[in-house]
Amino acid sequence: MELPMSNCKRPRFSGYENEPPLSSKKCLSSLKTLLDRYPTNSSDRATQHARLMACRGHLCTREAGNLTSDKLFSEQISSWADTQNSVKKVLEHLVYLGKATGDIFLNDAVAKKFLEFHRDITEECGAEEKQHSWAVIEKEEEIVMYGPYYPNYSKGIHSEDIIIQQTEELLESEEFSQQWKVYVFTMNSPCLARNTEPCMINLVQKAHAWWTAYGVKTHIGFVRCWGFRGTKETLFRDIDYGHVDCINQTGNHGDYVEAAKNRTNLNPLCENLRSAVKHLLTCADLSFPLMTTVREQDWNSYFKKVHSIFECKPEGEKKVFAQKLDAAIEAARALLSAKSRSFDKHLEGGKAFPLHSTFAPQVSEALQDEMTLAFQQCWREMVQDKYADFLRGKLTEQFNQCAVQLFIKDIVKFTGRYLHIGRIKFSKEHMAAFEAE
Template sequence: MLRWNRRPLAGLEPLLSKRKRLISLNTVWDGYQTHTSDRATQHVAPKSICESEALETGDRIDSTSLSEQTASWADTHNSVKRVLDHLKSKQDTGEFFLSDTVNQKFGEFHRNISDECGAEDKQHSWAVLEKKEAIIMYGPYYPNYNKGEHSEDTIIRQTQELLETEGDPEDWKVYIFTMNSPCLARNTDPCMLKLVHKAQEWWRLYGVKTHIGFVRCWGFKGNKENVFKDISYQQVECINQSEDFKSYVQTAEKALTDADPLCEAVFCVAKRLLKSEPVKEFPLTTTVQKQDRKSYCKSMHTKFESKPEDERKVLTQEVRRVTEAAEVLLSDQTGSLEEYLERGSRFILGHSFASQVCGTLQDEMRLAFQQCWTEMVQDMYAEFIREKLTEDFNHCTIQLFIQDILKITAECLQIGKVELSEEDPNAFRF
């Protein structure tokens, strides 16, 4: 039997769209055959008995070691430094996908939840409590950042409530899915650390094993953007011209007028990326940048503020025309830095100016556009590199965290990436 749990938590309604709220709170699907191939024998007993059995078998989770390990990751400054040093040293941490059996379970649950509530790419979480006689699914839940609420907060409370009220938890398993890996930095306790401690608690109290699956590596929310924020186009040029950190510092001190040289760790990580994966093509458009890229052309207005009023009015209207016409250059196709710059040159040289814009005014308009266009392309190039560096940084962060935590919690917890494949026609349906 498969049950979709929609009971709201005390004082908290699930954060669902109107469409999702239409789902019956107590709908039950029959005929679901639970997969049992990966069921492992678990300790099911009150806390004191669980602990004594674990001590006898040598399987007890060391809560002190776990607290020390999570405390080290709660120190974001030192953790960020550790990840950078790891990337700098070029050590391979390996992949961290869930086992095939667990990944298949997540895939099956995901297909059914997507069918019921719609596919979703933005951050959300859902969970499944797998019992011998039933499957209880709850979610999806969405973050409410205005209230400081992450989607995992709701999942944790809902899971706790179910474990306390659903009866004898013999041979149960919990599957928690979140689109982005749980955060490692937050004003309150980070979601990843809370989940790890909750998994230990659920194992010790109920003998329940927890599986956490995610699609994207989120890393240190609020800090990840700061690690590579100083890597500008000029910094990239200095890095490319340097063989080592010493020569980079010398080059940067001469070339950079409004920025300081990068620290050695950031330089080494960026140098490694640019050397191993040269950026041949990149997009000019991303979801975040669609508004920003328009502002580059609009900044042309400031270049004509000192003109006489009559000329300024004509040029202002022409800047608007140029900006609108230049939208054709901002396609979703990728290209090289040189291709984008050449594309901008061809555009402004072939642009038909209004009759009032003639002679030297046309020359000034072309020059202003070229300067703004070049600045935009170079900034988008640097942004692409920063995003790639951030992606690698977050990937390494989660790798190192999982390695550390699973040394202590392997018996009660699995964490890893989920590979969501196309729908398997042989997968269960309901």
């Protein structure tokens, strides 16, 4: 009689996309059970043996396929572990695309789980916008939540390190089931660069290991795209207003380099960085506030030059003028610093500010003019600084998004069976709170 091979094939092999991989020993023992269920004569046994061998051959092919894919997977992972190269790759990608594109949100079903767990954690521990992680092991009858954990940067510990350790302990200590699911929440996407193995790579490798050892699927959800180093990304560090101005006034890299050479202390940016800035300048909404948080010291330091005008005055007079000037600069801050405006509008705001009215009766016309001029020069420098600051932040944000997207795109083709990773879409109010952080 014919051995029903499909019984073996469907659940164990053809279906392996959705099932955890079984060891060859397990597959063979289940085959033997199958053989035992069909008492046969000796010639049939030979056929069965042939079938069995064919099946083992089929198994070998699959494992060979897996080996190749495992090799490609680990090559992909180690290419990302080479930070310098990956940063270059992501920048090229960002320039090529113009901006980060593509959807990396988790699908609705997985996102819903995260939102439910998040609500439970928030109810118990309060809302938290800073980086932290928690995790959940979802069993058939039970849900195990652990965390939140926080990074200890002085010890080089990221919150994901603790998550990995806790998850391993839980999986090892218990009678695991293949139906279990691991959910890892982390406020910032796991880092792609640090002194030791980055968290993103650790987690992806662990997800693979947990799948192989326990048949457990892992879900990783995050709110903000951290990229390699988050806000500490150094790629755009050197871009100042001088570069931005040159890029604005030129149409290609050659002209830009020429323009930069004619300015003092301006090292031209590489072509990819220039392209990224150029694209940002032409395509994005570039309104920004001068001060996001009130730092008076920082604000006042921009206007030192206006103060120096009184240096030659007698001590008593100097003190009165200085107080009046401080009050005027503070008034300008209160009036103009919080509004989100374009670069040009911020410049206009400074020009229109009636500084002279503060001094009108006591100060000579000539001194008023001198003061107004100094104030406007200080104002312009401050706006230029803040503008460059804002652009660097914007570029970093786009770059970090692009890094996470590219990483996920690269690994998902190897890990699709056991790893879901993506951003969690919170409600608008929720996101506003996160972005204010």
